[in-house]
Amino acid sequence: xxxEPTSRGRFNLEKATILMLDGNGxxxxxxxxxVTGLGAKSLHRCQTTDEAKDVVKRHTIDLIIADALSPAGExxxxxxxxxxxxxxxxxxxxxxxxxxxxxxxxxxxxxxCGAHYIVKKPLTPVVMLERILWIARESRPFIECDAxxxxxxxxxxxxxxxxxxxxxxxxxxxxxxxxxxxxSQDQVDGLFSTRxxxx
Numbered sequence: 416x417x418x419e420p421t422s423r424g425r426f427n428l429e430k431a432t433i434l435m436l437d438g439n440g441x442x443x444x445x446x447x448x449x450v451t452g453l454g455a456k457s458l459h460r461c462q463t464t465d466e467a468k469d470v471v472k473r474h475t476i477d478l479i480i481a482d483a484l485s486p487a488g489e490x491x492x493x494x495x496x497x498x499x500x501x502x503x504x505x506x507x508x509x510x511x512x513x514x515x516x517x518x519x520x521x522x523x524x525x526x527x528c529g530a531h532y533i534v535k536k537p538l539t540p541v542v543m544l545e546r547i548l549w550i551a552r553e554s555r556p557f558i559e560c561d562a563x564x565x566x567x568x569x570x571x572x573x574x575x576x577x578x579x580x581x582x583x584x585x586x587x588x589x590x591x592x593x594x595x596x597x598x599s600q601d602q603v604d605g606l607f608s609t610r611x612x613x614x
Contacts, residue, residue, distance in 0.1 A: 439482070512530040516535075526568055
């Protein structure tokens with residue numbers, strides 16, 4: 416998604432509370448300049464994941480921008496913790512992960528920890544704005560299961576694999592709603608009257 420250069424739309428983070436996690440002072444300064452340029456005023460600057468966890472426990476956060484922090488990936492671990500143990504509503508906060516190196520393995524790690532997006536450094540205001548707008552517009556549903564908690568990782572619906580029956584929500588939008596019921600009222604009543612119920 417690219418911003419339209421002639422767009423007159425306005426975007427302002429003035430009312431948003433933003434948590435920024437970056438252990439590098441220069442990286443934090445750049446990030447602060449970017450988000451304050453977008454109107455943000457309520458900022459929580461954290462250099463370690465422990466500081467970030469403390470902020471999450473004490474404040475309601477609207478947006479999190481977290482650096483991967485190191486090759487070991489403490490930033491990814493923080494996002495995983497946020498999704499499982501951060502508590503509502505912060506567990507559902509939008510998360511953008513930033514990293515100096517973004518090989519496929521790191522992109523997958525960001526996706527699998529529950530981040531909405533990963534952005535490669537050096538950061539620019541336009542790229543950050545595009546990602547924040549994308550997250551706001553898409554509003555992907557959250558998935559909660561044993562192996563993953565976070566926004567739906569599918570960016571496009573390609574349907575189920577060959578040979579697997581479709582679910583109702585897999586139907587393309589042009590199918591539309593049914594124009595008439597599949598069963599008559601008598602048939603529906605018959606389904607319920609023949610069902611055994613044990614108390």
